[in-house]
Amino acid sequence: MVLKRKVDYGFRGFQVPFVPRFPRSVRRRSASKKPAKDGRAYAFEILASVAGKLLLEGESSASSNASEGNHQPAISQGVVEKGSQDKVRPLKAEEIHRGSSVESIFISEAGTPKSGQKRLEHAETDCVLECISNNNNNNFDCWGKDETDVKSEIFKLESKFGHHSHRLLEVPEESSDGNVKNGFRVEHGANGSGFKKSYLDNKFSVKDQLELCVNSPALIGTKNNVNSPYYRKLFPNISFPRNGNDIKLGFRDDDEKLLRCKKICTKPKAFRSPQLIARRKLRKMLAYKYWKAAPKLKDYEYSRSEEGVKPLYHTRKIGYRFERTQHNTLFKRRKFFDRGSVLTSDGGFSSDSVSNLPKKGIDRDSHRLSSKLHVSKDSHVKFSIKSFKIPELYIDVPETATVGSLKRTVMEAVMTLLGSGMHVGVLVQGKKVRDDNRTLLQTGICRKEKLNKLGFTLEPNSIQDSPADCLGDPSQCETSQPIRSPETPVQESGTTHGLQDLSLPISTENFVESNPERTTSPTDTIADITTPDSRVLVAVPPRSPETLATVPVSQKTKRPELVQRRTRRPFSVSEVEALVEAVEELGTGRWRDVKLRAFENADHRTYVDLKDKWKTLVHTAKISPQQRRGEPVPQDLLNRVLTAHAYWCHHQAKQHGHGKNRALTMKTPEASAEELSVGAVQPLVIM
DNA sequence: TTTAGGG
DNA sequence: CCCTAAA
Structure with missing residues (x-):
């Protein structure tokens, strides 16, 4: 079955043979589904994620010791904690609640023996490749491993959890002497088999992490994600011993003009990340389950303060964790949390990468x-x-x-x-x-x-x-x-x-x-x-x-009802073209196939999106050019839309009527003249 | 989950 | 784009 799917969809460029479609009740769909990757990222999300972490920090605060110093950035705590632990170990409840360190969470989840299935699911994303900002030459190797060892470990992780997304965390670590250390930490904690490596290597220097590669000036000129400086090539020098260079994260100016960040994932075809799923679930849940009961926030006062916002880093997971513990706190922040969590869950930038904030x-x-x-x-x-x-x-x-x-x-x-x-x-x-x-x-x-x-x-x-x-x-x-x-x-x-x-x-x-x-x-x-x-x-x-x-x-x-609307991403002409082409061949009503065929790698385009786009395209094509808005779609494309729409409307009707068994595509030469000539629809021959 | 439509 | 009823 898996193989079949691969054949059906794994190769681009093959003509998808027309398959007569019958009512849903009649046909059986292949059960397997490829999860969509969700590598979207926005600067906004980064901020939100940071804020989320801050939130976490706040969460744990009540028990915090005031003398501990509010000037101690949250991240500091985490780092300290991390630095002090040589090995992954289960965290005690208090530690978990302190929540000041990302890894604490990871570890706790991974280390909890009876965390249950759900926890394990979350642990899927616990494979963390963390980059720690490092400046002094203080070396890494907290675990007595050299680079080779670490790479080896990374590879093992890749092999073992290749289908899971990885996190790339850049975390400035501050040592007691105030210096910032740099390095990578590969972190993984699943099923108790916690693993953690810190890695320092100039080749992996963080310096390179932030490069914003604007591959096309036009990209910026066309309202693209210039505001996502976080899309960048990550670890260009890291060469996982694997041919799949999907490991690379990077900018991509593809047809959709979308700057995407490929996940570090050894299973390129992992279609839908747990994050995406979680995100959607979360959105839904937040939107309908909790929002309305969300209390007001006016109990809190605001005013000037010298207290700065604490730096922090935050992972998607934390966001979820937040979510789960949300109701337990008196802190009213439904919306804030919603936004933050959703944002960070939305693929985050750099595939879960997390920003780090230098200490004030x-x-x-x-x-x-x-x-x-x-x-x-x-x-x-x-x-x-x-x-x-x-x-x-x-x-x-x-x-x-x-x-x-x-x-x-x-x-x-x-x-x-x-x-x-x-x-x-x-x-x-x-x-x-x-x-x-x-x-x-x-x-x-x-x-x-x-x-x-x-x-x-x-x-x-x-x-x-x-x-x-x-x-x-x-x-x-x-x-x-x-x-x-x-x-x-x-x-x-x-x-x-x-x-x-x-x-x-x-x-x-x-x-x-x-x-x-x-x-x-x-x-x-x-x-x-x-x-x-x-x-x-x-x-x-x-x-x-x-x-x-x-x-x-x-x-x-x-706007209480809005959890977090997806960012608007107008279809580019090339996308429209791809859509039109796919629809011409597959017809309307097979959006999933259209998606798989023409937008499989466009994670941000769901089949519903495509369907909607087609809908609007048809509408656009029908109205006068003066009434159209947005990036103009070439008239010829619109013509094709109309033609295809008319054709498939007719064909579908035909099919449902008595032509159910007739395989026919718009470009199928053997299409019977009878069908093609019905009504005013002209036979289509798409080249 | 996917379709099909309304919002 | 979102939200959903249906399938």
Whole structure:
């Protein structure tokens, strides 16, 4: 059966023979299904994931010792904990609850003897390849293994859990002396057979991790995921002893113009990751089961505080774990959590990769997004973004509040901010580039002189805009009005548009390098969400405590029913073409096959999406060109749509009527003249 | 899960 | 795109 499936769908380019389709009740479908890969990632998700971790941190706070220092970043705890454990070991309950370390969770799950099936399922994703930022030459090899050994271990893991997704975590690890260590940690903990390796190798240096490869200037010009600097080639130097280079993570400018990040997965055809499944389940669950009962958030107050947002990293799994423990906490944060968890579960960036955040103060430039950029000879603009940070948050808690509540408050503020959506703005010479359709060339981003003038901003989206939409289509955000919560109007200052106040201008000045060589910044990080000192940006203009306090509420009441809409991803012409072609051959009503045939690798396109797209295409084709919107679809394609639609409508009717056994495709020459000539539909011969 | 449609 | 009834 498996083999059959492979034959049927495993090869692209083969003509899928027409198979008469009968009513569902009649035909039997092959049971096996390939899970869809879900490698999508968004910068937003990264932020959300971070926030999620923060949330976790907050969760554990109540029991936290205040003297322990709120200045101790969450990540620190985790690192410390990790560093102190030589071997994987089951965690005690308290440790689990502390939840300050990702691996703690992993370990706990893996190490719990009777964790049950569900836990094991989650453990599937526990194979972690973690990259730990490392600067000093302090070596890795905490386990006395050399590189070869580690690679060997990696391979073993690959072999054993190849069908599972892996996580790539970049975690800046801070040692007691304040230095940041760097390395990779391969982590796996399934079924108690915990495994953990730390790995340090210059070849795997984190420096390379953040390279943002914009393969096509047009990509940026066409509202693509420029805001996903996290899509990048991961570990280009790691060569798993396997031919499947699917291990590589990287940008891909395919037909869908989608920047995808391939998972590190030795089973290339793993169709649907547990994450995706979980995500969908989660979405559903959150949407219908819990949301309505979600309590309000107005019990919390916000105001200024020096307390920075704690850096942290977060994994999808943690998100789920959060979810599961959600009801046990008094912390009201339904929506925030929803968003965060959903986002992180949505494939995350880099296939579960996690951002890491340098500890406050370690990175002097942490407040800005630093990047290096160079123009390669192949007319591509390549650069890396070293870090992002979120705008400042104002926190206000009573003196009598517990540290735990403070953490939760911060968490809420963060989630509120993230929950409203974020998008990336591009600055060239200090000017915002609002026209997303301009090419890098036109914008001058490709010119060396301007490279050092390139900057990015991380901006909250306007509440009016769907965060998802903005993410998917930045142009909508860029042109939209400043962020403005109805209850917390932004102060207009002169010509400055409110957004400016909320955004975090991040310049790459001094960071841009035309040198293609990777730089070796100790503070290379995927994302820096640390709240810098006290001169951060205003996330929520502190007009008054009241307004501040209302932010979360307004967020919540604004669009309570939305869990997290998928980002909008308009079909490109090439995608449309592929769709049309597939439908021409397969007909309507076989969306799953269409998906498998033409969009098998487009994880973000479900068969429902294709069906919907076809629907709109038909509609589009019927209306006048003036009424059409979005990227214009070539008329000839639309004509084909109409033709195919008409044909298949007719054919389907025919089939259901009395032609059930007639195999016929639009391009099948042997199609009987009788059928083809019925009605006004003309025979189609698709070349 | 997949289809088919309404929202 | 989302949500669902049906199959």
